[in-house]
C-alpha cells in the first residue's frame with residue numbers, strides 16, 4: 001500500500017487574516033482512509049518481511065484503526081486479529097461487522113484488561129498465547145506508524161507553502177509523523193482525548209524535534225463525545241465544499257481550530273492546512289447508536 005502524493009486542497013472561509021485550507025492527503029479507499037494508509041504502510045511491510053501470518057492490534061468497538069487494519073490486511077493477503085474494548089462482540093455493530101467481513105478475528109477485552117494494553121508483561125502473555133502475529137499498538141501509533149506518516153508531503157497548498165499543519169490527535173502518531181516530515185513548519189495537534197500522558201508520548205515519537213504543539217481546545221466533552229456545534233460544523237462543511245467530516249475526530253478538531261483562529265492565536269497572514277485524517281466509517285456507528293439521526297447520517301455519507 002503506497003502513500004499517494006497528490007493531496008486535494010479545499011479552501012475554507014478565511015478568518016482573522018488567516019488562510020485556511022482543508023487538505024485531503026490520500027485517496028479515501030473505502031475502509032482504509034486518511035492517516036491509516038500512512039500508519040499501516042510499514043507495519044504491513046514488516047509483517048510480510050518477517051513471515052508473520054498478519055497483524056494483531058487493539059481498538060474500541062467503533063475503531064477506525066481496527067477496520068483499516070482488517071481491510072489493509074485482507075488487501076495484502078494477510079490475516080488480522082483485533083482485540084476489542086467491549087464486554088460483548090455485538091454482531092450488529094457496523095464497524096465490527098465490516099472487520100469480520102474482511103476476515104479479522106475479534107476478541108473482546110473487558111475495560112480492565114484493555115487498560116493494560118501498554119503493559120509489557122501483560123502484552124508478553126498475550127503474545128505468547130497468540131504466536132505468529134506482528135503486533136501493532138492501538139491507533140497504529142508506533143515508530144513504524146510514524147515512519148509512514150513522515151512520508152506525507154503536505155507543505156504546498158495551491159496558493160503556496162503553508163505555515164502550519166493542523167491535525168486531530170488521539171494517540172499522537174499522526175502529529176509526530178507530520179512534525180518529523182515537515183521540520184520547517186509549525187504543527188498543531190488538536191487533542192480529541194483527555195490524556196495527560198499524550199505530550200510525553202509525542203515527545204518520544206518526535207525524537208527531540210520540537211516544531212509541534214498540542215492544543216486541548218478541541219477536547220470538549222471528552223473522547224467519543226461531541227456537541228451539537230461539532231455536528232453542525234460537519235454538516236456545514238459538507239454543504240459548503242462537499243467534503244464529509246465526522247464529529248469524533250476531524251469535525252471536532254476543525255471546530256477547535258476555528259475557535260483558536262478567531263481568538264487570534266495565529267498571526268495574520270498565516271496559511272493553515274487542516275489535514276483530513278479520514279474516519280468516516282465512524283458515522284455508521286454514530287447512526288447505529290442513535291447519536292446522529294438518519295437525515296444527518298445521509299447528509300454526511302451521501303456519495
Ligand SMILES: Cc1ncc(COP(=O)(O)O)c(C=O)c1O
Pocket residue numbers: 034035064065139141168169170171172173174175249250277278279280
Ligand atoms: C479519523 C482519525 N483522525 C485522527 C486520528 C488521530 O490520530 P493519532 O492517533 O495518530 O493521533 C485518528 C486515530 O487514529 C483517527 O481515526
